[in-house]
Amino acid sequence: MAERQVVSHLLPLDSQPAEAIEALLDSAFGADRHGRTAYRIRDGMPWLPALSFAVVEDGRGLIGSLQSWPVALTDAAGGQMPLIMVGPVAVEPAHQKGGHGRAMMDAVVAAARHMGTEPLMMIGDPEYYGRFWGFSAEATAGWDAPGPFERHRLLALSVDGRPVGGQGMLTPRIAVAA
DSSP: OOOOOOOEEEEEGGGSOHHHHHHHHHHHHOTTGGGSHHHHHTTTOOOOGGGOEEEEETTTEEEEEEEEEEEEEEOTTSOEEEEEEEEEEEEOGGGTTSSHHHHHHHHHHHHHHHHTOSOEEEESOHHHHHHHHOOBSTTOTTEEOSSOOOGGGEEEEOSSSOOOOOOEEEEEOOOOOO
């Protein structure tokens, strides 16, 4: 008897129901995840559809999601340097270590480079995100966050070669009237 091969697909995250995304995030990170520092940084911001991805498995539905958010490094005078916060990268616990998170990260970095977006930033493992995509804490020494964080896990990636740096607090991005 032949074993049925399970196929997974990388899709835009906005193709998935909001309830399924929230259930996946609860499964991967716990229902208490909303108090984390990353949630404070992006508070009130909608995620960016062009830079957010899903992994859907035939017969099972949503098994992975990656959201990206408009945030900023806000200096003491209130000026903002736009950034895009990547994360959370969530994969159903039973499907972790299958390359799904890496596929979503490949997609977001490639899309950001293609679009020429603002620098990407995240709170994550520097060895992993540095090795595969070039994220680094080198440019984030002057950054602060609205809650507890480990400085070496505050990472940035320039998608167009321009230097990333600056000093200030990571905050939601505000719209500025022209």
